[in-house]
Amino acid sequence: MAGLRLSSEQRGDSMVVAVGGELDLVTSRELDEQLTRARRERSKIVLDLTAVEFMDTSSLAVIVGHWKRLQSAGGSLLLAGARYRYTKTLWITGLADRLPMYDTVELALAADGDAGVGGAG
Numbered sequence: 001m002a003g004l005r006l007s008s009e010q011r012g013d014s015m016v017v018a019v020g021g022e023l024d025l026v027t028s029r030e031l032d033e034q035l036t037r038a039r040r041e042r043s044k045i046v047l048d049l050t051a052v053e054f055m056d057t058s059s060l061a062v063i064v065g066h067w068k069r070l071q072s073a074g075g076s077l078l079l080a081g082a083r084y085r086y087t088k089t090l091w092i093t094g095l096a097d098r099l100p101m102y103d104t105v106e107l108a109l110a111a112d113g114d115a116g117v118g119g120a121g
Helices: 028-041 057-072 086-090 104-108
Strands: 004-011 016-022 044-055 077-082
Touching: 004 028, 004 057, 016 028, 016 104, 028 044, 028 057, 028 104, 044 104, 057 077, 057 086, 077 104
Parallel strands: 016 044, 044 077
Antiparallel strands: 004 016
16 A cells, blocks of 8 residues: 655645645545645646546545635646546546646646646646
């Protein structure tokens, strides 16, 4: 079992939340708490999924919930580094076409948050 690793780092006007390990029913609560803390500090959050080794639909529900709350408040949640092999649920559910996704954290940080899909795949 890989467990879950979470960290947050302020980068300019954004908060980068890095996720590593497995996002599932058990660990999605921790992700929710981390994103809630990040939302209190910044309105632009980049969720770095580069080190995610598994993602299920319960964690997707957490991500979509924060994405919607940030959007309604004029902010943005951008995904970076999602690898299809480990985050297939993003594509299976169609969310890969709706959520702003970028290949790297740097590309996501450079985006204005409303640019939409930025070349992840």
